[in-house]
Amino acid sequence: MKAIISLLVMIVGVACSSEPTITKDMLDGGTLFDPSIYKPENYLVSKAIPTPTPEQARKPVIIACHGYTATTFEWDELRTWAAGRTDILLSQVLLGGHGRSYDEFKKSTWRDWQSAITDEYDRLEKSGYQNINLLGSSTSGALLMELVASGYFANRTAPRNILLVDPIVIPSDKTLSLVKVFGPMLGYVETDQSADEDKVYYRFRPQETLQELQNLLTTVRKDLEKGIKLPPNCTLKVYKSSKDSSADPVSAVLIHKGITTDQGKPITVDLIDSDLHVYTRLNLRSNVTTKDRTNQTATFTDIAARVLR
């Protein structure tokens, strides 16, 4: 009997341990930070070119936003791919609460994550940029759709294009739907990722942020059920892996059913033959195939073509 009680106490103790073991080699540790925090001018167009010439102001700016637990790293390959191009400007936004420390992440809300996007959008608009485009991966897809649904662009210069890579509305791991019940017991969830990925992605996911993620996804799903209309002269395209263990591919179905242009026409969806989540990020992945490279290049090319037309 004593053994059973001891075992139960141990199980409850482990289940309720709310703080993970974090090392200084992890992004969670509070010693490694996203590089955009030190040198924002290398990542944000609004900081690099705060007073554009008329010619610069007409160039398409892509605000690239990463996913939950990620950093600006997620869009580094787009910057590398576009290096040398003078016809496109790229802003890599670090979402609020991200790229800093576990504790900063733990206390952030999805509104905080989103505020970094609107801060950059506002700065670009005030600086006079006329061709602003939004590119979001994974959770940023949900954040961008919520911006449209909430009317954020109603009295602003509308984005020309909203481009979503593996946006999430429905999580592949359905246990997220139970996070309000089991989250407080677990405290956090650990991600299985490499030591190199630990430096650019949070390894530990505080249950508080998982609840925030679930709240965001519920909000966006309900917005989609009601119907979301894009601002005038704005297009939206979804690039979605047909197999994805993070953002369920059915998310693309919900977006296709739920969003129309301002003229009531359907948005564009491209189902990608891939089993990677955010298939445009290949660095630090193992076993990258030729097809993965082809998918990445094709999507970068399509993104550039869309913002330039």
Added chain:
Amino acid sequence: MRFPHLVKTGPYLLLRSFMFVWLTYSSCMGQNSPPGPNGAVLDVGIRLQKTINLYAENGITVQYTNPKLVTQRLYVGLSYVTSRFGTALGSNAIKQDNFLVHAAYYFRPNWLIRPMVKANVGYFKADYGDAMFNVLPRTSLLASPEVGLCYCPNIPLKVNASLGYNLLTGNGVTGPGTLYPVFVQTSITWNILKKTTN
């Protein structure tokens, strides 16, 4: 059950008194109604289902028992629930259908409120609305245990409330993405073979 606007008022006390008397009456009179042919029971009614953090799906349910089925403790039945009569009604939600066969076991057959366990198996189908999504999983087998309570007064009414768990769900690679694990359901049925004494 709470009625905030009636708290400590005359109508609230009257309502509580009425419910107490009715429940007591139902409980005491549980054995007096004549059974259906050969003691058989055929419950027909509606099933209201809500998946946690996803859709409401509603439909119909039918279940049958007779004295040979573990002295009327075991029921077998069929249900059809769909988001067409739930969240997808007048919205952009995905239209999806659940066809279920179930076996239910009711404990304490003389109690007014009976514990109940149920095992469902069936078939799930989602309509994504555009042929380009045909490459995504749209169908699945269903398997779900349920546990709950049944309010079974003397009249031919049954009100079941239970918590269910889908053993098969989508995971982004296999299985439909809108097939979630946990659901709650309420079914309200009427035994159409039972004749009341009045």
